[in-house]
Amino acid sequence: MNTNSNVYTIVYASVMVIIVAFLLAFVSSALKATQDANVANDKRGQILAALNLRDVKNVEEIYHQTIIADPIINVKGEVVKEKGGFEVDSKLITAKNDQDKQLPLYVAKVNNDTIYVVPLYGRGLWGGIYGYLALKKDFRTVYGANYGHESETAGLGARIVEKEIQEQFINKIAFSDSTFAQVSLGMSKKVEHPESQVDAITGATLTSNGMDEMFKTSLAPYKNYFIANHK
Structure with a gap:
């Protein structure tokens, strides 16, 4: 040729x-x-970070020692599967129709206390924001939090990944009262309810608003489970 x-x-x-x-x-x-x-393993590390177990060396080992159950529940508050929450796709967690939602719940044992971790999904200024929120056994008091983002602005909205920001949520109240009727956790430029709000990030209003909305849309589907299991 x-x-x-x-x-x-x-x-x-x-x-x-x-x-x-x-x-x-x-x-x-x-x-x-x-x-x-x-x-x-990165996902396990994020869940552990929400439990204030950060920078652990043996992530998989510590995760399996700490997480004692990962059931899947529906919006009615019913446990549809006793395990398998870790494998649930985010599209099922955030499904528009309530009947299609599959909600993972991570049950942890930390210092002999039972802690519950729920996943969070929302939208920031430029893309998705996400994370995990750990609640004490009253399902209202925040034990810890961990957040991430896809493309928020460095030095502004991207600061949600900073430990200093995340730790401000510890001991905040996630629901207004024990009826779980309203999600109270949020970020605000003008904090009027310090028991449940933290200061918005300066110069990152839309990201802060996105965080505020993320708490509402991510926590509300769990309320029936919280009501049924609240002690």
Whole structure:
């Protein structure tokens, strides 16, 4: 074949594309198990951080020692599965229709106290915000929190990942009263209810508003479970 011909160029380029595509697919497949394990471990670390167990070395080991159950519940407050909450896809947690929602609940034992962790999902200024909120056994008092974001502004909205911000939520009241009728936890530029609100982040009004809304939309679906199990 004439190496200077257009046919040779097209055939050569096509073969190279196929080889590179095959190699990329092979590498992706070979690394998938490791990638999935890293994602799962990062999730475990976020849940532990909400329990004020930060920067632990053996994340998977500490997680399994700390989390004693991960049931899946529905908006009626019923336990639909005794375990498997860790594997629930975020799309099912945030489903628009209540009947489609699958709500994971992480039950932890920390210093002989039972703590409950719920996932949080919302929208900030530029993209998704998320996290985990740990509640004491009254289901109202915040034990700890951990937040993350996809693309908030560095030095402003992105500060929600800072330990200093997250620790301000400890001991705040998540629901206005024991009827769990209204989510009271939030961020505000003008704190009128210090028992349940923290100061909004200066210069990050939309991210702070997103956090405020995230608490409401993420905690409200759990209220029937909290009502039924409140002591």
